[in-house]
Amino acid sequence: MRPSPQLKLTMCDCGNLHLTYRSLTLHFEKTKFYHFAEQVGRMATSISTRLTLPQTTALMNPNGQNVH
Ligand SMILES: [Zn+2]
Numbered sequence: 001m002r003p004s005p006q007l008k009l010t011m012c013d014c015g016n017l018h019l020t021y022r023s024l025t026l027h028f029e030k031t032k033f034y035h036f037a038e039q040v041g042r043m044a045t046s047i048s049t050r051l052t053l054p055q056t057t058a059l060m061n062p063n064g065q066n067v068h
Contacts, residue, residue, distance in 0.1 A: 008020040017033045019026045028036060 006022050010018045010020065012018050012027070015030075017028045017030060019028060019033065019036075026036075
């Protein structure tokens with residue numbers, strides 16, 4: 001997966017993290033960023049599962065387990 005140039009994570013002078021996405025900048029303490037990233041990762045997983053599963057099953061079995 002290519003990193004998006006629109007999404008950037010920088011360390012601030014205050015020791016916190018700045019997550020910049022397009023024109024939006026979020027300011028996190030490190031531990032809160034980890035928590036945030038974990039949540040976002042879970043959301044991405046649940047969304048991609050929801051979005052790709054019905055399409056994938058229509059084309060092929062996602063696990064390669066063909067039922068004959
Ligand atoms: Zn700062």
